[in-house]
Amino acid sequence: MTPSQARLRTGVLEVLRANGAQSRAELARRFDVSRSTISAVIAALIAERLVTESDGEGPAARAAGRPGTRIALAAPEGYFIGIDFGRLFIKAAISDANYRILEQVSCDFDIDIPASEALDLAAAEVETIIARAGVGRQEIKAVGIGVPGPVDAATGQLHAGSILARWVGTDVPGGLAQRLGLPVYMDNDANLGALAESVYGAARETRVALYVLLSVGVGLGILIDGQVFRGAGGIAGELGHVVVDEHGAVCRCGSRGCLEAVVSVHALARGLSVSHGNISSDEMLRRAVAGDIGAGRIVADAGALVGRSVGHLCSYFNPELVIVGGELMRAGEVLLAPLRDTMRRFSIARATENVRVVPAALGEQAELIGTLLYAGERTRASERTRAGERARAAEALPAAAAGLQRKGRSS
Structure with missing residues (x-):
């Protein structure tokens, strides 16, 4: 998906959230794009189960002689957890698949404590919000965490020189994943604040x-x-x-x-x-x-x-x-x-x-909202990778079967 499609995707979700079901034509007019462009974005959102389509109702649809198709937000499937290891606090939240925060907690945080203590504290806060939200652990798709330090793009680990000096060399995502039994993805907190502002804020x-x-x-x-x-x-x-x-x-x-x-x-x-x-x-x-x-x-x-x-x-x-x-x-x-x-x-x-x-625009919530968005972003990427692997495996099966048949005939 191109950057312009990504922005359009976010805009469509916001319009549906604020105004309810819309037709493709209405969405195309609102964003001043072609029907083919809006249809491509909607197809991707349907594939991600973020929106659904249904037969429309109303005078305009009936006058046309056939029901119109309208697009609406799907009932959220799954949940995301976000943890912001802030420079003064730890904040944790759980959201639905449309990033609406259901529960949130915050506690004081000392950046000089060892990583193991911080992860124990974060895991306890997560258990609290899961219990408050009444969500089954099997429904949680992923956890996003933000840290005040540079994160290696290849390994997902903290770079040396981080403000979290005692954490360098610790597998922070792996340690939290082990404690929670969930996939965990980590990024720098300023990157996550920027991400949140680009989706819901000033940018x-x-x-x-x-x-x-x-x-x-x-x-x-x-x-x-x-x-x-x-x-x-x-x-x-x-x-x-x-x-x-x-x-x-x-x-x-x-x-x-x-x-x-x-x-x-x-x-x-x-x-x-x-x-x-x-x-x-x-x-x-x-x-x-x-x-x-x-x-x-x-x-x-x-x-x-x-x-x-x-x-x-x-x-x-x-x-x-x-x-x-x-x-x-x-x-x-x-x-x-x-x-x-x-x-x-x-x-x-x-x-x-x-x-x-x-x-x-999001104030001191920006980094926390960014952790939720990042969890969703990485989950979608992981799902696309798995879907591609399944497709390639399915394509390989006929060729493998044909090869076995040829081998059988030759023997």
């Missing part, structure tokens, strides 16, 4: 967008034609490890003066503690919004520093949209205004003159 109608995640760490998701760009090895978008001060503080990755080491919410709160005493990152952000001069200054400086790096990215990618998410976004325009200004000063003028910089 639905854009060709090129950047999703900047500002929290305990700094992440970046890159969207091109509605698809997440992960690079050759899965580490595209490691904005947090761009060096902004070669004499600065040592970062978790081992480099000195990384953006993440300077503008993480914890680093900013520590910087403010000199004048404000021991202060939490939540309180710092509340004071910044309320007009506290010191808190506002430290957040604004962080926005400017991020804007400098984003300006360079705009010269590279020429995006239409920059989306900012994560806990630091609670500061609103105190953060965004200097980010926008500095972004434009550190880029080619034409690269940023029409770029919109907006908060994440």
Whole structure:
């Protein structure tokens, strides 16, 4: 499926969810595409059992002399689970096949705990939401998890240099799959936030967008034609490890003066503690919004520093949209205004003159919603692979039988 078909697929599901059953002609007019294009997308959705078709009713259908066929959302078959190992919390949710969240839980999370403890905690939270939702385990198709670190595209494992330093070398998806008895797929949290914003959020109608995640760490998701760009090895978008001060503080990755080491919410709160005493990152952000001069200054400086790096990215990618998410976004325009200004000063003028910089439409839910979407995406890919294998096996059977017949006659 091409990127344009993927966007059309999402749009069709949204229209059916909001407006009920539609005819193919109605959908084609709504999206300004040909009947053949809309029919191809609908055929794929029917094959995935996400929509159904039935004989239409009403005066228009009867006047035509035959019942019209209408497309509607299918009753959801199966469920997905998503786990966001956030930089401050673990969030877990269960959704139906149309990604409607049925149950959700959240608990505090310390990124310095060993992977085994984190997986035990996540598994316990998952068991809680399964029980609350009243869903049979055999109905759950897959689990998607998001982590604040680069994920190897080939192996699905964490790269060295992750903020989850104690997890490197641990088979995180395998460990959770063993605990839950379910397929588990893992990706970087900023990629998943970008995925969610492309399907349900601010990036639905854009060709090129950047999703900047500002929290305990700094992440970046890159969207091109509605698809997440992960690079050759899965580490595209490691904005947090761009060096902004070669004499600065040592970062978790081992480099000195990384953006993440300077503008993480914890680093900013520590910087403010000199004048404000021991202060939490939540309180710092509340004071910044309320007009506290010191808190506002430290957040604004962080926005400017991020804007400098984003300006360079705009010269590279020429995006239409920059989306900012994560806990630091609670500061609103105190953060965004200097980010926008500095972004434009550190880029080619034409690269940023029409770029919109907006908060994440899905707020701090973006990464969690992305885990559910990713579970569905990987499940569909796995099902297509199995279907292809079955088809090839079926095609091989006649040839094998013919070969046996020839061998029998020759003997």
